[in-house]
Every structure is written in C-alpha cells, then in structure tokens.
Amino acid sequence: xxxxxxxxxxxxxxxxxxxxxxxxxxxxxxxxxxxxxxxxxxxxxxxxxxxxxxxxxxxxxxxxxxxxxxxxxxxxxxxxxxxxxxxxxxxxxxxxxxxxxxxxxxxxxxxx
Amino acid sequence: xxxxxxxxxxxxxxxxxxxxxxxxxxxxxxxxxxxxxxxxxxxxxxxxxxxxxxxxxxxxxxxxxxxxxxxxxxxxxxxxxxxxxxxxxxxxxxxxxxxxxxxxxxxxx
Numbered sequence: 001x002x003x004x005x006x007x008x009x010x011x012x013x014x015x016x017x018x019x020x021x022x023x024x025x026x027x028x029x030x031x032x033x034x035x036x037x038x039x040x041x042x043x044x045x046x047x048x049x050x051x052x053x054x055x056x057x058x059x060x061x062x063x064x065x066x067x068x069x070x071x072x073x074x075x076x077x078x079x080x081x082x083x084x085x086x087x088x089x090x091x092x093x094x095x096x097x098x099x100x101x102x103x104x105x106x107x108x109x110x111x112x
Numbered sequence: 113x114x115x116x117x118x119x120x121x122x123x124x125x126x127x128x129x130x131x132x133x134x135x136x137x138x139x140x141x142x143x144x145x146x147x148x149x150x151x152x153x154x155x156x157x158x159x160x161x162x163x164x165x166x167x168x169x170x171x172x173x174x175x176x177x178x179x180x181x182x183x184x185x186x187x188x189x190x191x192x193x194x195x196x197x198x199x200x201x202x203x204x205x206x207x208x209x210x211x212x213x214x215x216x217x218x219x220x221x
Binding site: 009033035040041042043044045056058061088090094100101102103104105106 | 118120143146148153154155157158161195199201208209210212213214
C-alpha cells in the first residue's frame with residue numbers, strides 16, 4: 001500500500017541532544033513538508049522540499065535541519081539549538097498539480 | 113498577522129444542527145484551498161478541496177470568495193462523528209502550504 005511512514009511514533013530525548021525524525025513516502029510525490037503542532041494549535045511549517053536536493057525554510061526553521069537526498073525520504077533533525085522541541089511533528093507530501101497533501105501519522109517528541 | 117486565520121472555537125452544537133466555519137487568508141497569490149479534518153492526536157486528513165464555483169460533498173459545502181479572500185465550510189445535519197478540528201489550508205503556487213490554527217467542533221447528543 002502507498003503512503004507516508006513516520007517513525008518512531010513516540011520519541012524521548014534528553015535536553016541538548018540532536019534527534020532525527022524519519023519520513024518516507026512511496027507515493028512518488030515530488031513535494032514533502034515538515035510541520036510542528038503544539039497542543040491546541042495549528043500546524044506551523046518548518047521546512048518544505050519541492051524536488052530532490054532542494055528545500056526551503058518555512059516559518060519556524062530555526063533549530064531544525066533537513067535533507068532531501070532521495071525523492072522518497074525527507075528526514076528532519078531537531079538540533080540542540082531548538083529551544084522548545086517538545087511537540088507533535090507531522091510530515092506530508094503532496095500530489096503535483098492538485099497539491100492535495102497526505103500526512104504521516106506523526107511523531108510525538110518529548111525532550112526531558 | 114497570520115497568513116491563514118480561523119476562529120478557534122470551540123463550536124458546541126446539537127446533533128442535526130447546521131454549522132459554518134470561515135477562514136481568511138492574506139496572500140492574494142494563493143492558488144488552491146482545502147479543508148482538512150483532524151481528530152484528536154491524529155494526523156490531518158483531506159475533507160474537501162475548495163473551488164471558486166463552490167462545491168458540495170454530501171452534508172458538506174465549501175465556498176471560496178477570492179475578492180474578499182475567505183473560505184467557508186458549511187456542515188448540515190451535524191452528526192456526533194463530525195466532532196473534530198477543521199483546518200483551513202491555503203497553497204501558494206510553489207507547493208508552499210499554510211494551515212490555519214483550526215476550528216474545533218463538538219457535536220452533542
């Protein structure tokens with residue numbers, strides 16, 4: 001079955017450590033996105049990528065980094081520079097043309 | 113000012129009621145528009161696209177007003193299962209999607 005897979009579903013890290021969240025899709029979508037959602041709030045764009053080896057900063061890119069070496073994969077690294085990393089992280093990809101987005105099930109990151 | 117703004121609610125309505133949500137966007141170059149539904153602690157899922165001519169899908173009707181830069185969603189004959197957060201999504205022409213903060217709906221028996 002085609003879809004977007006995020007792993008892990010829950011992640012705990014100590015303060016000061018970098019952590020990488022995985023996002024893989026087999027939908028052959030060109031565009032991929034990372035969003036952050038805090039309790040009771042909407043989604044805020046961290047980074048997005050329209051094609052392989054290219055990505056742009058969203059509204060809250062500080063403290064995060066991404067790579068897009070393969071079409072299927074768009075990993076997000078939460079660095080120690082991110083001041084408040086505890087959140088629900090959602091990865092999405094979109095269909096060229098229609099721009100409808102499909103989401104992974106998300107990763108809940110808790111930094112203690 | 114946020115690029116996409118929604119009334120956060122919550123909207124608490126009885127079963128069978130009609131409820132409407134509005135969403136405004138600030139970027140006049142926005143190309144496509146969507147409503148997504150998000151259940152508690154789950155990922156958002158597409159509810160419907162929004163077209164300039166307006167579109168309907170069963171009990172749901174979406175409208176777009178480009179001149180005033182707002183999008184609306186009307187839900188008729190509300191069901192308990194409609195309880196969720198409804199997210200307005202605006203897409204610029206470069207695959208840059210922006211989400212509203214969402215409107216929370218609770219349908220009560």
